[in-house]
Amino acid sequence: MARKTPTPLTITYWTIIIAGLAALQFPGILFYHDVAEPRIFGMPFIYGFNALIWLILCVVLFIAYRTRWGRPRPEELADEFDEEAAS
Secondary structure, X not given: OOOOOOOHHHHHHHHHHHHHHHHHOOHHHHHHOOOOOOEEOOEEHHHHHHHHHXXXXXXXXXXXXXXXXXXXXXHHHHHHHHHHHHO
């Protein structure tokens, strides 16, 4: 039968994703909207900060996709189908 409770890895991915999306919406970065410095990647802070967070979120989502964090593994599905066929 497929696992019903989230794994620690899934909880970690969700925490990073939600924290990253919350950081993108954080109004504190608006204090830097008219300031030329600091710069991130040669862009003003507000643009560089958003680009950096999006880059981090893209990497985390790619790693999560590669580790199959939201889907059951094929061997888990095979067990579930075998149990249904037997009954």
